Amino acid sequence: MRLVLLGAPGAGKGTQAALLKERDxxxxxxxxxxxxQNLKDATPLGLEAKxxxxxxALVPDEVVMKMVSSRLLEPDAMEGFLLDGFPxxxxxxxxxxxxxxxxxxxxxxxxxxxxxxEILVQRLSNRRxxxxxxxxxxLLTMEGKGTSCPSCGGELFQRDDDNEAxxxxxxxxxxxxxxxxxxxxxxxxxxxxxxxxxxxxxIYERVKAAL
Ligand code: AMP
Numbered sequence: 001m002r003l004v005l006l007g008a009p010g011a012g013k014g015t016q017a018a019l020l021k022e023r024d025x026x027x028x029x030x031x032x033x034x035x036x037q038n039l040k041d042a043t044p045l046g047l048e049a050k051x052x053x054x055x056x057a058l059v060p061d062e063v064v065m066k067m068v069s070s071r072l073l074e075p076d077a078m079e080g081f082l083l084d085g086f087p088x089x090x091x092x093x094x095x096x097x098x099x100x101x102x103x104x105x106x107x108x109x110x111x112x113x114x115x116x117x118e119i120l121v122q123r124l125s126n127r128r129x130x131x132x133x134x135x136x137x138x139l140l141t142m143e144g145k146g147t148s149c150p151s152c153g154g155e156l157f158q159r160d161d162d163n164e165a166x167x168x169x170x171x172x173x174x175x176x177x178x179x180x181x182x183x184x185x186x187x188x189x190x191x192x193x194x195x196x197x198x199x200x201x202x203i204y205e206r207v208k209a210a211l
Contacts, residue, residue, distance in 0.1 A: 001026055001080045001211075002105065004087065004096075004190075006181060007113030008174045009167070010124040011196045012203055015136055016113070017082045019204045027077045030084040031064055033134075034071065036159075056161055056169035058088055058177060065095045072099070088178045093185070110185040111210060113196035113203070117171050124167045128156040141199075 001024055005013040017028045035053060038046030045067065052059045068086050071077065087093040100106050126139040128146060132154025139146045149156055161170065185191040192210040196203050 002107050004083045004110040006110055008120055009170045010120040011113035011115050013084045015200045016207055017084045026080040026082050028082050029071055031086040056166040061091050093181055109192050110190045112193045115196040121167055124162050127162050130154040
């Protein structure tokens with residue numbers, strides 16, 4: 001399967017990607033995760049991305065496109081992929097369409113995770129990630145004190161860009177630059193909309209039904 005997971009930050013794309021990956025074995029390509037890994041490794045790409053990520057702005061298209069094309073050319077992505085956080089602009093979507101065409105393939109579907117902004121602000125400011133297994137949790141719904149991972153016991157941390165001012169800017173950027181992709185993919189007959197306002201297990205049932 002070749003899927004794009006589209007939706008505002010915090011809509012649950014990463015969580016659903018993990019569930020779909022377990023089911024289908026597709027590679028999960030999260031551009032945000034690749035930038036964060038580069039930042040951790042202090043690579044030039046990571047340091048360049050940081051200046052945008054800290055503000056909740058988008059990294060320039062050319063930088064992201066180059067990174068995604070080299071990732072999609074790796075052998076494990078040949079059979080299928082779940083793109084999470086890419087494309088985020090119309091030029092990125094045009095690039096992806098062209099890139100896949102040149103490689104004799106195309107997307108199967110684009111899943112749009114729809115959800116109200118205020119729920120997202122709540123969700124993101126309470127989001128915690130596990131440093132060991134990468135699991136994503138919410139302080140409001142998880143058991144325990146929220147300092148250790150319920151799955152593996154690893155340390156939980158809050159992403160630097162999950163504070164309210166940056167979250168609001170990320171949502172603004174989403175509405176201005178990414179939302180036009182909804183009409184773009186709808187015109188191409190690829191869009192499948194999923195209500196993303198419930199618990200991950202309920203959303204996953206909708207995702208399976210939409211596919
Ligand atoms: P995410 O984890 O998907 O919310 O991404 C975190 C940050 O990485 C975003 O706020 C952007 O600064 C950057 N980023 C991730 N994907 C893209 C993309 N496709 N285009 C531009 N910037 C991106």
